[in-house]
Amino acid sequence: MEKTNSNNISLFDDLSDLDLLKLTRFQTFLYKIIHFFKAIPHFFVSLFGFIFNFIKGFFVWIKDDFTEIVSTFKEGDYKTRLSYPIMGFGSIARGQILRGLLFLLFEIVFIVYMITAGFHWLGKLPSLGTQASGMVYDPKLDTYVRVAGDDSFKCLLYGVMTILFILAFIYTWRLNIKQNQISEMLLKEGKKLKSTRDDLSSLLDEDFHKTLLALPLLGIFFFTVLPIIFMILVAFTNYDGAHDGYSNLFTWVGLDNFNSLFNLNLGSNNLSLAFGEILSWTIIWAIFATFTNYFLGMFVAIMINKKGIKFKKLWRGILVLTSAVPQFISLLYVSKMFAANGLVNGVLINSGIISDLSHIIRFWEDKTLARIMVIVINIWVGVPYLMLIVTGILMNIPADLYESARIDGANAVQQFFKITLPYMLFVTGPYLLTSFIGNINNFNVIYLLTAGGPDNPKLLTSAGSAGDTDLLITWLFKITTGAESKYYLASVIGIMIFVFVSFLALVVYNVIPSTRNEEDYS
Amino acid sequence: MSEISKKHMGLKAKERLSNTIIYIILVLMSIVWLLPFIFLVFESLRVETTNQVGYVIPKVFGFDNYINLFTKTDFPIWFKNTFIIGLFASVIQTIIVLSMSYTLSRLRFKGRKGLMNLMLVLGFFPGFLSMIILYKVLSWFNLTGANSVPGLILVYVASSGMGYYVSKGFFDTISRSLDEAARVDGATRFQVFTKIIMPLSKPIVIYTILTAFMAPWGDFMFAKYISHATSAGMNVAVGLQYLISTPSNLAANYTLFCAGGVVVAIPITILFMALQRYYVEGVTGGAVKG
Incomplete structure (x- = not known):
């Protein structure tokens, strides 16, 4: 019980493990707090180092990924090569019907979405709408007519969703290529590919986590992740009661809102x-x-x-x-x-x-x-x-x-x-x-x-x-x-x-x- | 008398003194903790005036407030709304929370750690912030205002997977050798989940159902924002607060509010006390494991 501190150890020094053992629990606690704050400058240095390495690593990863995509195409058979434009072709041709159809379906849905709506919303994202709803003068009819106009809220929301959808598509496309690469390798080694039946039954076994997580993660994505991304972006707009998005558009304002929160020179009531x-x-x-x-x-x-x-x-x-x-x-x-x-x-x-x-x-x-x-x-x-x-x-x-x-x-x-x-x-x-x-x-x-x-x-x-x-x-x-x-x-x-x-x-x-x-x- | 027994007697007297002090503190505490609720019951039985008064025991006892609460206010609607929300939320939320926590606790897969870190960080955002967009989107589907009940169920249930900590703590305590033995015998992961772990998990299932059912009775922030001052879409918390929200309302409805409080508190308290054991296991387990 008694761990007296008779010797003069300073908590501000870097202590050896042996010295640390001599401290009481409270002193250890204090030591950790002091050293946490002592480590802050170092922390920022290493943070920047980390960010630098992260960015570097990111580009290296992209480069490697591209090389692999190209080499898979060069070395692959016609099934693999056709899978580049037609997702899932390789899987269907090799007998993995369900996987292939899912890839294909995803591609079709993506293309249809992008043509009918995706590009439209993507184009609206930089401006968040140009024409508010309301009465507009029409010179031909010589009268004011009601126009539907843009809705900044929808421009922002659908714009963000479109970007996320594109990212999901790129990821799935890459997955589709990886799939072909692995299948070819397995076939070369003389192994059998998983049948559709295997795929389905693995959802209750090796891939049971996917089954269990599907519903919770779907909910978290739409009700937490997406709203958080949206609301973070709102901080860089002037969306409020007066700029409600349809009768009066809102738009990007950069860092203005953060400036007004940290501006100390506006007198009282700021x-x-x-x-x-x-x-x-x-x-x-x-x-x-x-x-x-x-x-x-x-x-x-x-x-x-x-x-x-x-x-x-x-x-x-x-x-x-x-x-x-x-x-x-x-x-x-x-x-x-x-x-x-x-x-x-x-x-x-x-x-x-x-x-x-x-x-x-x-x-x-x-x-x-x-x-x-x-x-x-x-x-x-x-x-x-x-x-x-x-x-x-x-x-x-x-x-x-x-x-x-x-x-x-x-x-x-x-x-x-x-x-x-x-x-x-x-x-x-x-x-x-x-x-x-x-x-x-x-x-x-x-x-x-x-x-x-x-x-x-x-x-x-x-x-x-x-x-x-x-x-x-x-x-x-x-x-x-x-x-x-x-x-x-x-x-x-x-x-x-x-x-x-x-x-x-x-x-x-x-x-x-x-x-x-x-x-x-x- | 020898030294030792003298000292012994002294200790005994000291012990008795400290116990007496503790009893006094405990009695005082019990009074402080119970009194407001006793007051609440008395005030709900007061007939002579609906406004706030400076005494506790009513001059005229009666159930007028309870009758008025059910006939003259929207309380039955609020009660029904909350009950429906609680019922649906408890079923769906339990399924979601258990799948989530079971997966994170007992299955190992790529990205598990990253997923847990992501959810920890997402939890640092104030949940209410999301309501601004959710309200707007729910209103496109007509799930706000008078039609808030399905909207609120969605809001409560959808993100409930992030509250997996307590039940994960429970699953962590079940020995992994059980799973391994069953896997060796050829059971699939699904069978391990349904045939082996679930039968052992009664306490945590009841805890999850209980908390999911009780949460909508106390939620104020989301329910107020989604129902948007429409009485037909309120839950009991928002409704009863609405009853006494302005000074004139307060004068007319104060004792009705007390009656409403009693009507809500009784079933919830009985349910809670009946399942207390599971609740205690849940909160202590959750606190220890973090």
Whole structure:
């Protein structure tokens, strides 16, 4: 247990493995944090090196791929060669009917799509439309006629989808050539090719992962990947309520939106000030919300788990019961309970603690008080859940660790800091990260309790109003649903959240020991 | 008395003191945690006024709020919507999440690591951002507003594969030698999945169904955006918030909201308590494995 640090090792030096072993767990942790930040300049150097190598590797790969495509064509038989223009020809000719037909079908669909729609949308992508819908003067008829016009939204969406479709086609075409190359090789070696029946039955065996992943990945592609690509692109346009895309087109604006977010010279009420303010509160909130819940949940779990405490099931049951109630009910109810004319103030007046209406406590109308309230109520909402998790983990801590600690004369507090806490941090490191990210994006607690309020005039921007308890995610929601509907701004903020969270995850994965080494612990 | 037994007595007294303190804290905590819900039930039974008041015990008890909730508001529609969403989501989502997590946990194939990293990174984007485009596209298919139910099912279910972590953690704990033995005996991967692993996976199946069914009851952000202030397309969370969203609404509907809260909380709580064991296994397992 005792790993005193009597010798003077500096955590800022690079330590040998032997020296590292002498450190306590906390010092090791600190050492890792210090060295993470020390390594940042080096990190950027190696990052650029990596990017350079990546780009170089990419071109080398393309060159190699081209050479292979050409050599396959030169060395191949007529079946292979005909597969270059007619996808799947080789497969059909060699008896792999199903594979061949699928390749062919894909090619036909692709060509038909590109001719009927693909090139049209591709051409619209650079401008995002040139003619808005509405009334246009027609000199022949000498009157205004309604024209359908372009829809920038569709131009962008279909343009992106067309590009992805082309990439998919290139990939499939390459696959088709590879297929021929492999088939020829197998036949030369005197082996048999897989029949259609083999192909089908392998979907439940060697290729079972393809069967299982098809549906989930399809959903993720259309409902997550595609929307994210689209929304990243929106950050470089002026898409908002006024430029809705059909009655008023939107178009590319380059980095303007990012500039307006980082421009500090616009006086008060500018976006960058509001962004900085809301970002810093988001970080403060996430730290408090995560760690208050974590430590209090642990504290409660340890109390209930303590030897000699009776009715363990009852205490746990009460807490679990409250966490079973859907959160929106508890949050909305508590929010109204602490309202200016709510239950708490009413009871205080009725019992004479507050003399009259002018002295009521305005829980949601003061910046500091509202912020404290949301953190406290978040404890009330979150501790039962943490208690459940911690209870499960506590039971996994080997009991003999405590036994030997007791023999060594460690009291309860020492046992907590020397055994329980390190073990918990060790095991729940990834969970802490997930819950921290969850809290950065904790829409429900903030929106249902305060709706971001109290409104702060300093945070009033071109994007609409914002309040002192607004997180980036609730701000994003307000920007999207507000009268102005500044979608491009929402998109920029979403990208900022992504950058922040990724950076955090990078730090944490480098600092917190991974759970994979759990066996090393005891 | 010898030194040792004196010390022993001292320890015992200390132990008793610390236990007493713990009991006091636990009782206080239980009160703090339960009181708001007791208040909620009392306020839902209040007849004399629908507005907020400064006392808890109603002067006139009655079920007027519950009757009004079902006859004078759209609550039955919201309840039905949420129930349908929960039902469909729990079935489809369970299939998707289990296929995803099983594949990533127990099958080895090219690109597995890359796929997991990709999904980790995709998860760093705030999910709401996608709603701007999804809302627009869903509205082309008339799946928003009054017709939100199928739209919301799609939104919840489609990306649910990204939430594979907890059940992957479960599958990771099943010994691989089971698969290998069956493979040696000539079982296909499909047979290993259906005949060997699935029968062992009851806890995680129930956990997945339970969480998928319960999530739509608490979702606010997506449901509010997709239903777009159309009462016929709301779920209970959006509907009940809508009931008390303005000061005048609040005065007229506050006790109705309380009644609605009770009506929603009771079935969900009973379901949760009945299947608690599986839930606890799920959350602890998931937290440990990350």
